[in-house]
Amino acid sequence: MESHHGETVPAVAVIVVAAGSGTRLGRARPKAFVEIAGRSILERSMDAVSGMSETATVVVVVPDALVADARAALAAAGGAPVIVVPGGDTRQKSVAAGIAVLPEGTGIVLVHDAARAFTPSAVFDRVVSTVRSSGNGAIPGLPVTDTIKSVGDDGVVQATVDRSTLVAVQTPQGFPRAHIVEAYARAAGDFTDDAALVREAGHPVAVVPGDARAFKITTADDLERADDLLRRQGMNQTSIRTGLGVDAHAFDVDAELWLAGLHWPGEAGLAGHSDGDVVAHAICDALLGAAGLGDLGSRFGTSAPELAGAHGDVFLRRTRDILAAAGFTVGNVSVQLVGNRPRFAPRKAEADALLSALLGAPVSVSATTTDGLGFAGRGEGLTAIATALVTLTITA
Numbered sequence: 396m397e398s399h400h401g402e403t404v405p406a407v408a409v410i411v412v413a414a415g416s417g418t419r420l421g422r423a424r425p426k427a428f429v430e431i432a433g434r435s436i437l438e439r440s441m442d443a444v445s446g447m448s449e450t451a452t453v454v455v456v457v458p459d460a461l462v463a464d465a466r467a468a469l470a471a472a473g474g475a476p477v478i479v480v481p482g483g484d485t486r487q488k489s490v491a492a493g494i495a496v497l498p499e500g501t502g503i504v505l506v507h508d509a510a511r512a513f514t515p516s517a518v519f520d521r522v523v524s525t526v527r528s529s530g531n532g533a534i535p536g537l538p539v540t541d542t543i544k545s546v547g548d549d550g551v552v553q554a555t556v557d558r559s560t561l562v563a564v565q566t567p568q569g570f571p572r573a574h575i576v577e578a579y580a581r582a583a584g585d586f587t588d589d590a591a592l593v594r595e596a597g598h599p600v601a602v603v604p605g606d607a608r609a610f611k612i613t614t615a616d617d618l619e620r621a622d623d624l625l626r627r628q629g630m631n632q633t634s635i636r637t638g639l640g641v642d643a644h645a646f647d648v649d650a651e652l653w654l655a656g657l658h659w660p661g662e663a664g665l666a667g668h669s670d671g672d673v674v675a676h677a678i679c680d681a682l683l684g685a686a687g688l689g690d691l692g693s694r695f696g697t698s699a700p701e702l703a704g705a706h707g708d709v710f711l712r713r714t715r716d717i718l719a720a721a722g723f724t725v726g727n728v729s730v731q732l733v734g735n736r737p738r739f740a741p742r743k744a745e746a747d748a749l750l751s752a753l754l755g756a757p758v759s760v761s762a763t764t765t766d767g768l769g770f771a772g773r774g775e776g777l778t779a780i781a782t783a784l785v786t787l788t789i790t791a
């Protein structure tokens with residue numbers, strides 16, 4: 396996919412595997428079609444996919460006998476069109492059926508268990524952003540909290556396993572398309588997750604933070620847990636707030652340029668008490684404003700000697716921590732840089748990845764000029780305008 400500024404942004408596809416029978420759940424219907432409080436497990440999973448920050452192609456893999464029903468139900472639910480295909484008799488075969496119908500131009504593939512019906516959309520975004528910035532696979536995982544034992548056939552404990560290197564992995568699992576296509580083409584044997592195949596094919600896979608709500612509905616107890624979660628969500632109120640931040644600095648030809656947290660060798664710098672990084676400063680103002688927690692000036696005034704010459708990442712980390720301490724979660728940030736130089740597009744992906752990692756949420760920076768108008772058009776300085784979305788959950 397070609398972006399406004401000419402750089403290539405890999406298009407994302409999500410394969411939702413929903414073709415399992417749900418033997419361990421023990422219901423008459425295949426598991427993904429079992430309802431929780433009036434909506435099927437599959438429909439609830441689709442909510443998380445629709446909540447992703449970027450639009451993805453969605454492929455849903457269902458039992459052969461339910462393809463027509465699923466097509467009708469998903470079309471009736473509205474939203475973007477979904478490709479529905481029949482699965483196989485193992486999860487791996489169902490994923491392979493989804494891979495076979497991926498459209499041309501897909502660059503990043505996420506595979507998600509429909510059975511993880513309450514996975515927050517932020518987990519999908521986190522996986523996409525890590526695959527995009529690293530060029531390798533990424534899977535969500537949680538630390539193992541129980542003591543783990545290996546046990547012999549006789550039921551007697553053999554050893555205590557060191558859990559410090561263990562992680563319980565979830566979905567969505569994301570990969571560059573070439574890695575997962577190669578891994579499935581070479582698959583020898585049946586594996587329980589996609590990362591295992593991709594590792595077998597020799598590609599690295601990173602673990603990113605998972606989420607307790609991404610638990611897999613496997614047994615009847617898990618259905619009860621799902622009911623409880625819905626009840627608790629009904630009692631919690633999430634407040635969504637947006638904020639706007641604007642910053643401008645004049646060029647200083649004797650200074651080094653730091654912009655969007657990056658060093659730009661050979662470019663004129665920006666004048667200021669700190670390093671003048673307008674992108675970082677506008678983001679901080681947008682975040683603080685959204686949370687009603689002041690602004691850059693009141694939080695990090697020019698009287699603070701330790702902030703003289705400070706780089707943008709210092710302000711971003713501090714702002715992130717101020718919001719987290721007050722209970723806010725950053726949803727996403729969008730920034731537009733206004734000015735003639737530097738040419739931003741070649742380093743957009745690098746800037747987005749750095750800022751997203753700093754804030755733990757998707758950040759997208761774009762750039763534009765003013766057709767020669769105003770101080771930016773005359774090449775006297777730079778402006779950045781940022782918007783931020785933050786959420787605050789109040790538990791009743």
Ligand SMILES: Nc1ccn([C@@H]2O[C@H](COP(=O)(O)OP(=O)(O)OP(=O)(O)O)[C@@H](O)[C@H]2O)c(=O)n1
Nearest residue numbers: 412413414415416417418419484485489509510
């Ligand atoms: N042949 C299969 C088996 C599993 N899955 C999907 O893979 C995910 C994870 O599998 P699991 O939870 O183990 O589902 P089931 O195989 O249905 O469960 P069981 O082993 O209890 O039968 C589920 O969303 C399931 O629908 C699939 O698409 N095709």
Ligand SMILES: C[C@](O)(CO)[C@H](O)COP(=O)(O)O
Nearest residue numbers: 486508564565566587588611
């Ligand atoms: C893909 C998976 O959900 C990651 O935890 C898991 O491996 C599926 O395993 P199952 O044996 O099919 O339940």
